[in-house]
Each structure stands twice: as structure tokens, then as C-alpha cells.
Amino acid sequence: MKKEIERKVYFKKRSQLRIFFLLLFTVAFSIITIVFSDSLSETKEQQRKEVYGKWHGAAYGVDEDIIRTVSENVLVENAETMYILGSVLNQRKSVVGTFGCIDSFMEESGDIELLSGHWPTSANEVAIEAAVLTQLGYSYETGQKITLSICSDDLSQGNEEKDVFNLCGVVKDYSGNWKKKSENSQLVSIFVYPSFTEKYKIQGRNIFINLYDKYAKYASDLNYPCKNRLVLNDYSYLMYSNSSSEKIDMLLLQIVFLLTGMSIFVLLVNNEILSRQTDFVTLRILGATRGKMVATFFREKIGILLSADILGVVVGIFLSYILFFAFSSGEKEISFLVDLFNVLKSAGLNLGGAVLALALGFVRIFQLPLRGNVEHAGRYPSKSAKKILCLKHIFLRFKKVDKGKSFFSIALSFFAIILFFVMA
Numbered sequence: 001m002k003k004e005i006e007r008k009v010y011f012k013k014r015s016q017l018r019i020f021f022l023l024l025f026t027v028a029f030s031i032i033t034i035v036f037s038d039s040l041s042e043t044k045e046q047q048r049k050e051v052y053g054k055w056h057g058a059a060y061g062v063d064e065d066i067i068r069t070v071s072e073n074v075l076v077e078n079a080e081t082m083y084i085l086g087s088v089l090n091q092r093k094s095v096v097g098t099f100g101c102i103d104s105f106m107e108e109s110g111d112i113e114l115l116s117g118h119w120p121t122s123a124n125e126v127a128i129e130a131a132v133l134t135q136l137g138y139s140y141e142t143g144q145k146i147t148l149s150i151c152s153d154d155l156s157q158g159n160e161e162k163d164v165f166n167l168c169g170v171v172k173d174y175s176g177n178w179k180k181k182s183e184n185s186q187l188v189s190i191f192v193y194p195s196f197t198e199k200y201k202i203q204g205r206n207i208f209i210n211l212y213d214k215y216a217k218y219a220s221d222l223n224y225p226c227k228n229r230l231v232l233n234d235y236s237y238l239m240y241s242n243s244s245s246e247k248i249d250m251l252l253l254q255i256v257f258l259l260t261g262m263s264i265f266v267l268l269v270n271n272e273i274l275s276r277q278t279d280f281v282t283l284r285i286l287g288a289t290r291g292k293m294v295a296t297f298f299r300e301k302i303g304i305l306l307s308a309d310i311l312g313v314v315v316g317i318f319l320s321y322i323l324f325f326a327f328s329s330g331e332k333e334i335s336f337l338v339d340l341f342n343v344l345k346s347a348g349l350n351l352g353g354a355v356l357a358l359a360l361g362f363v364r365i366f367q368l369p370l371r372g373n374v375e376h377a378g379r380y381p382s383k384s385a386k387k388i389l390c391l392k393h394i395f396l397r398f399k400k401v402d403k404g405k406s407f408f409s410i411a412l413s414f415f416a417i418i419l420f421f422v423m424a
Contacts, residue, residue, distance in 0.1 A: 016304055018268055023308035024315065026260065027350045031316025032323065033253060034342050039324065042335040045236065051177050052235040054111050055080075055208040056219045059229040060185035067207050069225045075215040076222070080106040083194075084186050084204035086152035089160065090136060097132040097189035098175075099150050099200075106208060117142040117169030120193040127169030129189040131176070140170045148190065152200050165192070181231055182206075258353045265357035273297075301358055309351045313343060 059066065071079040080103040087095045101120075106112060119127055126146060133139070138146060146167045151160050175187040185206060207226075211219055217239060223230040234240035273280070283293055317338060324336050 016300070019265065019301065020304050020308045022264055022268065023305060023350065023354050024312045026264075027309055027312025027347055028316040028319065030346045030350060031313055031343055032320045034346050035317065035320035035336075035338055036324065037253070038337045038339045038342060039335055042337040045238070046335060048236045050111055052181065052233060053174075053178060053208070054210065054236065055233055056211045056216055056237065056240075057209045057222060057226075057230050057232050058181065058206060059209075059226040059231070060182055060206045061204050062207050062226070062229060063205065066226060066229075067205065070207060070209060070222060073222065073225060075211050075218055077210045077212045079210070080208045082106065082188055082206040082208065083202050084188065084206070085192070085200040085202060086150045087186075088132070088136075088190050089149040089151055095151075096135040097129065098186040099148070099152075099190045099192065100186075100188035101192050101194045102188060112174055113172040115170045115172050116140065117167070120168055120191060123193050123195050123199075124164075124166055125168040125193060126165035127171050127191040128167065129171045129173055129175060131173045132189045133167075133170065138167070142167050142169060150200070152203070181233060181235060258349055262353045262357040265354055266360050269358060269360075298358065302355075305351060305354050305358075309347055309354075312350070313347045317343070 059070070067079065067081055070076060082100060082102050084098055084100045086099045088097045088099050090096045102112070114127065115130060117127065126148070128136075128138075128146070130140060136146070136148075138144065144167050146165045148163050148165065149160055150163060169191075171189075171191065175189050178187055186204060187206070209219075209222060216237070219232055219240065220230070232240040280293055283296075320338070321336070324334075
């Protein structure tokens, strides 16, 4: 008797540990995947900002009234202006770039970078895009004299003027990428000091808008003050894009995680209830109701589920941190992001899936043919069996009765394996 009790306790503890480590592994694995996915999305966004700018929206060819109205809007953190002063011509009188200046803030939020040198600090200095320098026939050496043919009015009028500048900086090419969102408007590629606006008449203004992070999703509300000229930067910020492939991929991944954990969990609970069927029969004979047995079984598991879920989140974040920097050593551009909302949502979904799987396992308890009499608590052999019931083949009868349950367990195991391959 003592050995039988010890054996039951051993198998019960082993079953509890299986459930604990299953949920722990499922939660940790889902957290690792979510952290890596969020970090990858953040890295891609930072890279897009470097190419297409950090501004949320832009309006081209606007006047001072629009600039003032937009700048004073409560959604806007800052609005930066690009002033168009004219066009620069090459020796064949073809336009090779736009002559103008920008607000100082635009160097940072616009992510317009210098390859070498510095931005103009006086009226005789100029910074030029690398591609434009090549078209003008100059090298990238700063400090050299640059002669520019500037057309400040309509080119057909032949209003051209030559100015000599010191090349103070070489600008990384950006206008070619930004033109995809500029509606064919001019973008400055030859930068001069802002005081040059006194010598050359301002021909156009472009405003680039940066919103507060909490208001970024309301960027389209600025279309009215921009007089329907607002262009959202959906290249840098996917929330403005109609493409939802990343969101769908994340949703499908969450579903796969959930189904994998649930299928294995149902299998474990089902097997545990089968192994403890004698105990449930005994409890029923002693007067316990099915509801009481379900409540007892649930209390045994809920503490395990909660502890495994919480520990799974901690282990998942810790392993993500270790694995992330192990794989990305030396890569400074890669961002590590832990979105607590996504992490908690994943942990909640996994815990909910485990509870649902536990509830599905309760069906097995209700399937037990407990009527209160000992003779009604056993399993019945098939009615179609024509052989006389005897000790020789009684166990074979029991196996035939359990064929459907065995098939269910095998199918569930196969389904879980397939889902693991999908996750891989």
C-alpha cells in the first residue's frame, strides 16, 4: 500500500512538473520571438528614418500663414522650414540642384547628414550634396572654391547670376529618396547660410512637421491647417501605410504559439486524468460531485500556471537580452526593444490558452460514467464483442474501448509537432 501511494505521488508530481515546464517553455519562447520581432521592427524603422527622414508629415509650396498655423498646433512638437532660393545650373545650362537653406533643427530631425566638413556659418560658405558636386565636376575636398550659376527666377528669363563660395561641407545624398514623397517639389541640395535670403528672393517654402510621440497617430488631422497639402511620411512610419503585413505576421505567430501550447497542454491534462481515473472514481463513491472534483483539479493547477507564466516572462526577457547581444555583437545599428504591452499581451494569451486547455481537459472528468454505484464506475466493453468475457482477453476489450481516445492523443501529438515545425 505504501509503495502504491508513493508511486501515485511520484507520478502526480511528475505530471505537475510537465505542465509547469511546458507553459514556462511556451511563454519564454513566445517572449523571445516577440522581443526579437519588436527589435527588428524598431531597427528597420530607424533605418528607414535615416533614408527618408524622421519627420511625420510635410507640406510643399506653403506660405508663412500655413507655417505659423501649423507651428502653433498643439499636436506639433516642432515644424521646420526649407527655403527655396533658386536653381543651380551646370555648364550646359541644365538644372543640377536646388539652392536654399534650412532651419537648424532640420539637420537632426530631418536626418540630413554631413559626410565631411560642417554646415555654413557665414554667407560665403556652402554645403553641397555629394551627387550634385559630382555633376558640377568638383571633388569632395572641403575648403576649395566653388563657382555656382544660380537662377533665382524663371529659367526662361535667363536671370542667372554667378557666386563663388568656399565648400565647407559635403552632404550625404538625401533628396533623391525624399522626392518620392515630395510630390515633385523642389528640395534643397545646395545649402547656404540663412542670411542669403536677403540677397535672393524666397521662391518657395516646404515645411516638415514633427509631432509629439503620443499624437503621432493623429497626423492626418493636420491636413486642414495645411490646406490639404499634407503628405504623411509612410515610408518611415508604417502606421501611416496601408500595408499591414507585419501586424498579420505577428498575429499569426501568436496564434501558432497559442495553438501549440494548448494542444500539448490538453494532451498532458487528458493523460493525467486518465492515469488518475481510479482516484476520481473513489472520490465519486465517497460522495464528491463532479463540480467538486473539477474545483479540486483546478486548484491544483492554477498556482502552477500562474508561477510558470510569470517565470516564463522573466526567463524570456533575460534570454532575449543574452541572445540578442550574442548575435548582434559589433552591430551598433541594431536596436533592442522590449515592448511591455506586447510582452504582457503574449503572457496573458498563453495563460488564457492554458486555462482554456485545462477547461477542455475537464470534459474528460464529465465523461467518466459515475452514477454513485461501484459497478457503474468501470469501463464497458464493446456491445459488438461476441466473445465471452474472460480473464484471457479482458485487457484486450479495454484497449478496444480506448481506441478513440488513443487516436485523439496521437492526432493531438502530431498536430503539436506540425506547429513546432511552423514556428521554426
